[in-house]
Amino acid sequence: MTNPKHTTTISGVTYDISDFMRNHPGGEDLLILASGRDATVMFHSYHRDMEKVKAVLKRLPVLGGTTKPNTLETPLYSKLKQRVNKYFEETKQSSKGGIFMWSKSLALLVITVIAYYFGIILGWPIVCIFLGILMAINGLAIQHDANHGSFSKYPTLNRVAGWVDDVIGGSSLMWRHQHVIMHHAYPNHHTLDGDSFSNYPIMRLNPKLPINQWYLRYQYIYGPFIYSFLGISYYFTDCINLLHKNYLHVKLQPLRPIDTIVFVLGKMLHFLLFVIVPVYLHGWSSLWKLVLPLQLVGSDFLASCFAVSHNTKEIEYNLNEDTDWAELQIRTSANWSVHSTFWWLVSGGLNFQIEHHLFPGVCHVHYPALSKIVSQVCSEEGIPYTAYPTFFAIYSDHLSLLKKMATWKQE
Numbered sequence: 001m002t003n004p005k006h007t008t009t010i011s012g013v014t015y016d017i018s019d020f021m022r023n024h025p026g027g028e029d030l031l032i033l034a035s036g037r038d039a040t041v042m043f044h045s046y047h048r049d050m051e052k053v054k055a056v057l058k059r060l061p062v063l064g065g066t067t068k069p070n071t072l073e074t075p076l077y078s079k080l081k082q083r084v085n086k087y088f089e090e091t092k093q094s095s096k097g098g099i100f101m102w103s104k105s106l107a108l109l110v111i112t113v114i115a116y117y118f119g120i121i122l123g124w125p126i127v128c129i130f131l132g133i134l135m136a137i138n139g140l141a142i143q144h145d146a147n148h149g150s151f152s153k154y155p156t157l158n159r160v161a162g163w164v165d166d167v168i169g170g171s172s173l174m175w176r177h178q179h180v181i182m183h184h185a186y187p188n189h190h191t192l193d194g195d196s197f198s199n200y201p202i203m204r205l206n207p208k209l210p211i212n213q214w215y216l217r218y219q220y221i222y223g224p225f226i227y228s229f230l231g232i233s234y235y236f237t238d239c240i241n242l243l244h245k246n247y248l249h250v251k252l253q254p255l256r257p258i259d260t261i262v263f264v265l266g267k268m269l270h271f272l273l274f275v276i277v278p279v280y281l282h283g284w285s286s287l288w289k290l291v292l293p294l295q296l297v298g299s300d301f302l303a304s305c306f307a308v309s310h311n312t313k314e315i316e317y318n319l320n321e322d323t324d325w326a327e328l329q330i331r332t333s334a335n336w337s338v339h340s341t342f343w344w345l346v347s348g349g350l351n352f353q354i355e356h357h358l359f360p361g362v363c364h365v366h367y368p369a370l371s372k373i374v375s376q377v378c379s380e381e382g383i384p385y386t387a388y389p390t391f392f393a394i395y396s397d398h399l400s401l402l403k404k405m406a407t408w409k410q411e
């Protein structure tokens with residue numbers, strides 16, 4: 001028997017997915033993340049009609065293993081999926097982005113290009129700060145959905161929209177590994193969620209990490225400034241990760257030529273737009289007068305939106321691996337400003353963090369409706385549903401958590 005090119009394991013059984021790779025309705029970019037690893041979490045969290053996808057699974061060549069129970073096939077997650085499926089059936093909507101999502105994304109891209117013209121080409125410093133925030137919003141409201149496969153029902157459109165991350169200085173390839181494989185599967189786990197430990201020892205965001213540094217007691221003061229350097233640090237660490245073919249402890253998917261091409265072109269384009277062009281037009285001083293403020297403000301805004309959603313005093317850390325997976329997502333995530341249209345659009349639905357973690361394959365335009373369903377189920381099941389009334393409220397609690405995290409130890 002020849003060695004299959006791509007295999008994956010779901011609930012204990014290993015499948016040959018080589019031939020299915022190009023036929024996966026959600027696209028090759030997501031399925032290849034499952035190659036060579038256990039994809040039980042991705043399989044269950046990205047699919048809501050389990051009977052339908054299990055029928056597809058049955059047709060795949062089995063290479064070995066026996067079916068194991070998992071924490072994703074539980075009464076709670078089934079109930080949530082059933083209610084959400086009913087919502088989409090009754091409203092006759094696709095769970096992916098449609099005309100509204102594409103129109104607002106196009107409008108955002110046009111505004112960003114105009115801001116680039118005034119900020120970088122004409123050299124207006126104040127517009128550069130606005131451009132930094134706009135780039136962060138592109139990351140939140142376009143690339144985030146696209147790289148989750150929820151921007152559109154067309155995988156090619158998701159792939160192209162996902163490249164927005166490469167243009168704004170990140171990497172769609174690295175993001176899918178860091179965010180989809182590590183963070184979404186195991187939020188707030190001290191060894192499995194990179195968001196929870198990769199800042200350490202500069203910052204301590206998990207109570208199971210060691211406390212050996214005197215300066216951590218001040219992290220609630222310097223933390224927000226550290227967030228400002230996220231974009232600049234990603235630019236370089238992405239390159240190191242590509243050379244090592246790893247993202248922290250996660251092996252990068254079997255790299256295809258397109259992954260490397262997009263990565264290299266993306267880094268070159270970002271360097272051209274945000275180093276070569278401003279230096280050519282305005283001299284070396286433009287790097288700290290125009291580009292640095294843009295990078296710092298944009299990164300701070302972006303990182304703050306992500307950080308607050310899983311780091312407040314009301315939510316939980318390092319839940320037992322036997323915990324019902326849906327309950328774990330709810331207990332480790334926090335919503336904010338759920339009645340604000342502004343925050344819903346600007347944060348790309350990250351203010352509905354609970355719904356996003358339960359249904360990462362659903363476009364954020366549906367989260368306000370889903371939040372009514374999820375909060376109702378939480379109330380019926382007696383599970384805490386954490387929602388802060390404003391961004392200011394969750395950010396204040398985030399700073400309190402940073403202060404608490406300087407001394408809080410969890411065994």
Ligand SMILES: [Zn+2]
Nearest residue numbers: 148179356360
């Ligand atoms: Zn996400």
